[in-house]
Each structure stands twice: as structure tokens, then as C-alpha cells.
Amino acid sequence: MTKAEIITEIISEIGSERIDTQRVIESFMKKIKQSLTSGENVYLRGFGSFIIKYRAKKLGRHISKDKSIVIPAHNIPAFKPSKSFTDLVKKEVPIKK
Numbered sequence: 001m002t003k004a005e006i007i008t009e010i011i012s013e014i015g016s017e018r019i020d021t022q023r024v025i026e027s028f029m030k031k032i033k034q035s036l037t038s039g040e041n042v043y044l045r046g047f048g049s050f051i052i053k054y055r056a057k058k059l060g061r062h063i064s065k066d067k068s069i070v071i072p073a074h075n076i077p078a079f080k081p082s083k084s085f086t087d088l089v090k091k092e093v094p095i096k097k
Contacts, residue, residue, distance in 0.1 A: 036077050048081040 007021050014021075032050050035042050042050040057073040081089075 044082075046082055046084055048079055048085055051078050051080055052076070053078045 003025065007018065007025055010016070010021050010025075011018055032042050036050060036052055039052065041052060044050075052075050055071075055074050055076060058071050060069050060071045061067070062069050
């Protein structure tokens, strides 16, 4: 599902204007990004957490040059779903083979 599809579905559910719904979604995503870039995690009870994960320095390979490189330590954004969200997906989504 894309952002445009989410906006369309929200509009059909609550009957708001497209521009207003789009502004709310954009603002929501902007606030999450701002929180994470300032080092603060975002916790949404019953949905999940947007967190910052630390990745340690490690040795990697530059395949085309056949050379070892050092990948420096860094932080990455991550999403951790809540237990209720995880359980719902396990229950509702069929297993693909």
C-alpha cells in the first residue's frame, strides 16, 4: 500500500478533504523523522515503536574491487511492532510458501 492509497482510504472512512488528510499524514511522518533525528524514540501504544538502532563497526567487502572495507559504526531508524500488532498479523495473514 502506498501513501496515496492510505490517504484515499482515510478520506473514504472519515470523509475529510484530500488536502487536509495529506497534510496530517505528511506532518505525522515529519514529526517521527524529527524525533528520531534528535535521538528520541517514538512510542505508539498498540501499534509499535520507531526506534534508533546502533550498528557496530564491521568489516565488509567491496565486491567489484575485491577489497576489504571498514563499515563505520552508525545508527539506523527501525520499527518494532507492538505485541498485539504482531499477534494480529500472525493470526490474519496467511503464510506464503
